Amino acid sequence: MVNLTIDGRAIQAPKGKTVLEVADANGIFIPRLCYHPALKPIGACRICVVEVKPGPPRPLPACATVVNEGMEVNTNSERLQQIRGELMKLVLINHALECPICDKGGECELQDLTHTLAVEKVDLEAVKLAPNHDYESLFVERHPDRCVTCGRCIHICRDHVEAMAINFMQRGYFTELGSGQLPLDCEFCGSCIDICPVGALINKLWKYRARAWEVTKTETVCPFCGGGCVYDLHTKDDHILRVRNQASILLCSRGRFGFPVVEAPDRLKTPLIKDNGNFREASWDEALDLVAAKFKEIAESAGANAIYGVGSARATNEANYLFQKFFRQGLGTNQLDNPGRYTYVRALKGLAAVFGLPQVSGVEASTAPPLPYQSPLTLGEGAQGSGFPFVLGHFADLPNADLALVLGADVTPEMPPLGWKLLRALDNENFRLVLANPRRTKFDRYAHLSLRYKPGTERILLSGLFKAFFAANPDRTPAVSAAGLEEFKESFKKVSLKDVASKTGVEETLIKETAALLAQAQAPAIICGTELLAQDKGEQNALALADLFLLIGRPGTPGSAVYPVAEKNNSRGVCEAGVLPNRLPGFVPIDETAAGLTLPDMLDKLEANDPAAPQAIYMLGGDLLRALPHRSRTEKLLKKVPFLVVQDAFLTDTAKLAQVVLPVAVHAEQEGSFISSDGTLGVLAQALPANGVRPDWQIIGQLGAKMGYKLGASHPKQIFRELARAMPLWAGLSPKAAYPQMQAALTGTFIPFEADLSLLGRRPHTLIIGKALNHSGSYTTHAPDGTLKLMSEATLQLNPEDAQSLGLAAGDTAKVISSQGEISVPVALAPEMPPGVVFLPEHFAQPPVHILTLNSNLVRVTIQKG
Numbered sequence: 001m002v003n004l005t006i007d008g009r010a011i012q013a014p015k016g017k018t019v020l021e022v023a024d025a026n027g028i029f030i031p032r033l034c035y036h037p038a039l040k041p042i043g044a045c046r047i048c049v050v051e052v053k054p055g056p057p058r059p060l061p062a063c064a065t066v067v068n069e070g071m072e073v074n075t076n077s078e079r080l081q082q083i084r085g086e087l088m089k090l091v092l093i094n095h096a097l098e099c100p101i102c103d104k105g106g107e108c109e110l111q112d113l114t115h116t117l118a119v120e121k122v123d124l125e126a127v128k129l130a131p132n133h134d135y136e137s138l139f140v141e142r143h144p145d146r147c148v149t150c151g152r153c154i155h156i157c158r159d160h161v162e163a164m165a166i167n168f169m170q171r172g173y174f175t176e177l178g179s180g181q182l183p184l185d186c187e188f189c190g191s192c193i194d195i196c197p198v199g200a201l202i203n204k205l206w207k208y209r210a211r212a213w214e215v216t217k218t219e220t221v222c223p224f225c226g227g228g229c230v231y232d233l234h235t236k237d238d239h240i241l242r243v244r245n246q247a248s249i250l251l252c253s254r255g256r257f258g259f260p261v262v263e264a265p266d267r268l269k270t271p272l273i274k275d276n277g278n279f280r281e282a283s284w285d286e287a288l289d290l291v292a293a294k295f296k297e298i299a300e301s302a303g304a305n306a307i308y309g310v311g312s313a314r315a316t317n318e319a320n321y322l323f324q325k326f327f328r329q330g331l332g333t334n335q336l337d338n339p340g341r342y343t344y345v346r347a348l349k350g351l352a353a354v355f356g357l358p359q360v361s362g363v364e365a366s367t368a369p370p371l372p373y374q375s376p377l378t379l380g381e382g383a384q385g386s387g388f389p390f391v392l393g394h395f396a397d398l399p400n401a402d403l404a405l406v407l408g409a410d411v412t413p414e415m416p417p418l419g420w421k422l423l424r425a426l427d428n429e430n431f432r433l434v435l436a437n438p439r440r441t442k443f444d445r446y447a448h449l450s451l452r453y454k455p456g457t458e459r460i461l462l463s464g465l466f467k468a469f470f471a472a473n474p475d476r477t478p479a480v481s482a483a484g485l486e487e488f489k490e491s492f493k494k495v496s497l498k499d500v501a502s503k504t505g506v507e508e509t510l511i512k513e514t515a516a517l518l519a520q521a522q523a524p525a526i527i528c529g530t531e532l533l534a535q536d537k538g539e540q541n542a543l544a545l546a547d548l549f550l551l552i553g554r555p556g557t558p559g560s561a562v563y564p565v566a567e568k569n570n571s572r573g574v575c576e577a578g579v580l581p582n583r584l585p586g587f588v589p590i591d592e593t594a595a596g597l598t599l600p601d602m603l604d605k606l607e608a609n610d611p612a613a614p615q616a617i618y619m620l621g622g623d624l625l626r627a628l629p630h631r632s633r634t635e636k637l638l639k640k641v642p643f644l645v646v647q648d649a650f651l652t653d654t655a656k657l658a659q660v661v662l663p664v665a666v667h668a669e670q671e672g673s674f675i676s677s678d679g680t681l682g683v684l685a686q687a688l689p690a691n692g693v694r695p696d697w698q699i700i701g702q703l704g705a706k707m708g709y710k711l712g713a714s715h716p717k718q719i720f721r722e723l724a725r726a727m728p729l730w731a732g733l734s735p736k737a738a739y740p741q742m743q744a745a746l747t748g749t750f751i752p753f754e755a756d757l758s759l760l761g762r763r764p765h766t767l768i769i770g771k772a773l774n775h776s777g778s779y780t781t782h783a784p785d786g787t788l789k790l791m792s793e794a795t796l797q798l799n800p801e802d803a804q805s806l807g808l809a810a811g812d813t814a815k816v817i818s819s820q821g822e823i824s825v826p827v828a829l830a831p832e833m834p835p836g837v838v839f840l841p842e843h844f845a846q847p848p849v850h851i852l853t854l855n856s857n858l859v860r861v862t863i864q865k866g
Helices: 019-025 078-092 109-116 152-161 191-195 253-257 259-263 284-302 317-331 344-355 395-400 416-425 442-446 458-472 485-490 497-504 508-520 538-552 571-576 599-607 631-638 696-706 716-725 800-806
Strands: 002-006 009-013 049-053 071-074 140-142 167-169 176-178 201-203 216-221 230-236 239-244 272-275 278-281 307-310 359-365 377-386 403-407 432-436 449-451 481-483 524-528 562-564 616-619 643-648 660-663 672-675 681-684 747-749 765-770 796-798 813-817 822-829 837-841 858-865
Touching: 002 019, 009 019, 019 071, 049 078, 078 109, 152 167, 152 191, 152 416, 191 201, 239 253, 239 259, 272 284, 284 307, 284 616, 284 643, 284 660, 284 696, 307 317, 317 571, 317 672, 317 696, 317 716, 344 538, 344 562, 344 571, 344 747, 395 416, 403 416, 403 508, 416 442, 432 442, 432 508, 449 508, 458 497, 458 508, 458 538, 497 508, 508 538, 524 538, 538 562, 571 672, 599 631, 672 716, 796 800, 796 813, 800 822, 800 858
Parallel strands: 002 071, 307 616, 403 432, 403 524, 432 449, 481 747, 524 562, 616 643, 643 660, 765 837, 796 822
Antiparallel strands: 002 009, 049 071, 140 201, 167 176, 216 230, 216 681, 230 239, 272 278, 272 660, 359 377, 672 681, 765 858, 796 837, 813 822, 813 858
């Protein structure tokens, strides 16, 4: 600790803190304009200058001056007041005086500072500058004549988002915030808007709709990716006007501008029943009575196993828990699964094969009543656990890693918060980033090694890495007790690095360099995404990475972990809550003889007209036609189901096949919780009335009641408490905290993986189907005023050389043909795509990209001019 005085007051402060941080921590106000706690000190405005002894005769910026032993600080002398007053006049000399119409009014830091420093008039003159207003950019409106050149927006864009879309142009008095072009061409995260202290950057969705003091602020959690961002919904008259993250400022484009989906014009507002092939509106009682009667009829005639459930990674923990309870305790069947079976569940299965299922000991029931959304279980003395959850990483720890291997993930579109933490890791000069991807991504510019492999050769590449690793480190042993190492080594004896290089397209020297970096790392992290997991052998991909982490990982060392991308807001939670055919909540195994069918197995039964195929399917949201590979097959099989019930906010392509559609509340209209990709508990708080729709948990509870099941669904808080009581892994969990919190006692077993090619066929191009930054599943494509403005349609990303050889130009229509089908789509020239590889986003109804696929997100295609 450091001893110092501020304004004559003796204070102790931690070493390394700045004068401004120490003053704030002790309730001493120092005026500032450019400083923001989410950024490193900028030191541009000099409003925060203080007098320091011992020190130079000139005042020093408090935001950039580190406290020292014996330091004496004066924050408010007459001299400082005069300096601040003059500086403020310089700031205001050419500032637009339009506070009554500026949207920053009421939350403008310059406005507040002018009053605080009692600046009554500006007695300086200067040449007026003609402002270059930007009214053209999407979502962001720029007013340079309001800019105070604090640099906050530039620093957050450059250092935290790494979009580098804006910068200062000119110098001195003529300095102006610009982008080099109009309109803005960036990620449109909007972080620059919320960090701006004045009205130089305006949120167009908020403009002229309300003043800051008129809104109600509701803290909630983002409903899009598995990043688990916590933000505030600003509402007025039962409408969302904007979304803000007051803490870190950071949100992605869909998080900040995706909220219009709540009021999308095609939202379902009333139950629908299909009569004679057409939907008609129905009352809740009529719809639920019909579903209850049909389920009873099918259960009595064909048995409970004839009814199949599909949970949802969009629904809350409470809804998914009640859903599996409806099936297991109500109907008496384990016939349920979730669509994560095609992506995230593969990661969990691969990790579980190597590290085992979770086992926990030393957990006790809390003696005090738990607070809302807090686990009723606590950690006893010596509490510990084992299994794969203990190698899953927490985002906050990633900056402590000294190496990250990113394989098969375009991190920013798949999960922006993970990307932001990866950027923080890059602040460490000793950190090494190894990026392996068929195409160039945003993080390639920071990678120490880039491995550009051929799509589908990931496991071949990993076999080469293992071969090179063992050749250079024959005596290396894992950091945890591990079985099967010698047999695992033996499986690579016939692997040839020359052959690996030929098949993958990655040079031998790069493979050896990567293996050397992996061997040197003391806190290695492994990141994989849905582009890797959605392959037909995604589980084998995950298994290979689990083996690699067992070999090089340092479990228990902050940052050293596996970070599989959980695609949606509750991809992890739906699995934790037990919406799996062979696992109860907490991944408790079910006897194999009682386990239900996986989602792919269920579809196979339908295709084979097997007597064990379901006669009814109850879907908790999720558009299977848009999300699953081989769309034509999925559609054909779902049409075979005599009675299909879909709970969703929209009449999706899958919902159109249903006999009954039940409209659900979305995130802002309900209460509940999610589990993020890194195991953090996020809590939804209701900010809007439901307006006729109902939350999933309530619909399930009411349906259960009509069927005579006592599910105990009176409130999400009660359901969470019941779920958490059955989850020793969640002991000690509370909102915004991550689990597991007990000590790990890990062991592992090396499991050989299949090092074969995941892509067959002879067509000239390889298509990758994946994620786009501006959308989350199909959810955000329903709101014309949201991120649909940023990306309104799918485009075929094509290497310019390939386009030239095919006679295609940007904007032309291309015909994409596979063995399963064909689509027509506009072309976008993309230099980041290697020759022979093309990309399509999966989010849009048109074109339906999964018409092209068979059992993977990779497919060989032929491209022709449309």
